[in-house]
Amino acid sequence: RIMPVRWSRYNPSYLEPEVKKDSYQKPLEELTEEEREQMELKAVRPIKAAPPTLSSSVFSDPMVSKFTNMMMKSGNKVLARSLMSQTLEAIKRKQLEKYHKAPENEKETIECNPYVIFHQALNNCQPIIGLSNITKGGKTYQVPVPLTDNRKRFLAMKWLITECRDNKHRRMMMPEKLSQELLLAFNNEGPVIKRKHVLHKMAEANRAYAHFRWW
């Protein structure tokens, strides 16, 4: 029987598992000093169990998995994953259609790899500075603040998902709308990019309050 545990913590001596196969295929001589020490440490210390989302296949992508997790509702990973794969397929179909219709000289400029489009669209959507509420003298001001990488990625993904859920036709399916948004973001157009620009404009308007920051 499996007892559900609300929260558990490994002993700090447990190490993270190494999943990538190519790190184990390197011959001994090629490793640097630190890597040799790391290998010796791994032979002695216990190792945490790999979480089910971590996979060693070449087709797995941490960004794509994070996006699927954010799209998931009430734990329905099957549905979220199928939506994600349908989105990538839809992107590929649209790009192939454009490719076959384009004249010869433009065929190289059209990007057909949906993963490349996904990554580039997310990069284009990431804001560069954010606003944070800082209370000084009883009044709260919106102060422009640099964001960490995790926060930028999270904001980009969140904006894409909320945009697709709210502003679509009642009968339009999620993969179709998402592929549309991703292609627009890839070309630096579309409502998500607009939202990013709005945030940048507000930060620029509030740049006088930048000195309220203490970090």
Place this chain on the structure above:
Amino acid sequence: MAAPAYPAWVTRWVSGQWRNKKRPPALRPPRPLALADKVANRREQPTEATCSTEMSVMMACWKQNDFNDAPCAEEIRMFYDCVAKAEKERKNQNEDTLSSRGNLPSSKVNKLLRRFPQITRYV
């Protein structure tokens, strides 16, 4: 004889200081005349915002180029470098050494003083 130089006790006596007008302070139950084991709580002055020049340069670039990111790639890269450096600096700075202003925060001082208290009585 412009300013006759009298000794100090003469001037004091003449001023009526010792006739009930002013007495030397008689210390009634005095607190132990020794340093306490803690300092007063002082509000730490906030440090300045880091990377403000890079941010302003980037914003000027944005204003000129209508908030596109492509023409401003150089400024954005410099901003990111500055932010990474400031973040590393913050992680590496050890609070037990002197901070940038040369004063330890009052909590740390109190901890140290508690480790080495003032000896008030001899056994």
